[in-house]
Amino acid sequence: MKRLIVGVGGMTNGGKSTLSKGLQQKISNSCIIAQDSYFKDESAIPVDNNGFKQYDMLDALEMDMMMRDVGSWQRDPNWFLRQRGLNTTQNNGTGVFVLIVEGFLIFNYRPLNEVFDKRYFMEIPYHVCKTRRSSRVYSPPDPPGYFDGHVWPMYLKNRQEMERTVSGIVFLDGLKSKEELLAAVNNDIHQEIEKLREKA
Ligand SMILES: Nc1ncnc2c1ncn2[C@@H]1O[C@H](COP(=O)(O)OP(=O)(O)O)[C@@H](O)[C@H]1O
């Protein structure tokens, strides 16, 4: 059984989940694992001197749990898809199963970074990021000053670390239209799928 694991990383509100959902619809036998689903309970998140909860770091995430889920897909993608109520198409053993892992810190966690066959990173300018973020409601919601006091400085720090430790990332301009981004990445992934299919 052939498998492909694609990482869709990027800044907060860069368009990761929009792109990932579009890809899942276009790629048969694919599914998504989203890092957002692995945040620890609010009570476990430390607070800094300004009272800001420290959400934008790996410590805020249950990465062991996320790795367990990636591992169960790797062991049996068919079972994993069925567990999630997703259809699998008959492929007589020639098909390729695709896992899309999306999240803002997926390349900063080494054991996860190691599983990717393809890595994409969606970026947008500061002001666009701040504006998009201001209309999104997280749980708990961002307190006043959170973007400039926590989110953006942590993004710069995490990104610097990513660039120091990870290679082979394809950077995507998140200002392009949703349709253009989806078409380009979908085309790229289908080429990878073809390469895998051709391999004995
Ligand atoms: N290419 C795009 N152009 C304009 N707006 C976008 C684009 N992609 C996503 N958005 C919008 O930006 C916001 C954040 O998108 P989302 O996919 O949830 O980001 P992320 O998962 O990276 O946090 C949403 O309102 C979404 O509709």
Ligand SMILES: NC(=O)c1ccc[n+]([C@@H]2O[C@H](COP(=O)(O)O)[C@@H](O)[C@H]2O)c1
């Ligand atoms: N899902 C949650 O429990 C939760 C809570 C508070 C903040 N967040 C924010 O989620 C962001 C990451 O997710 P996105 O990349 O989807 O924006 C982080 O910047 C973090 O501040 C998430």
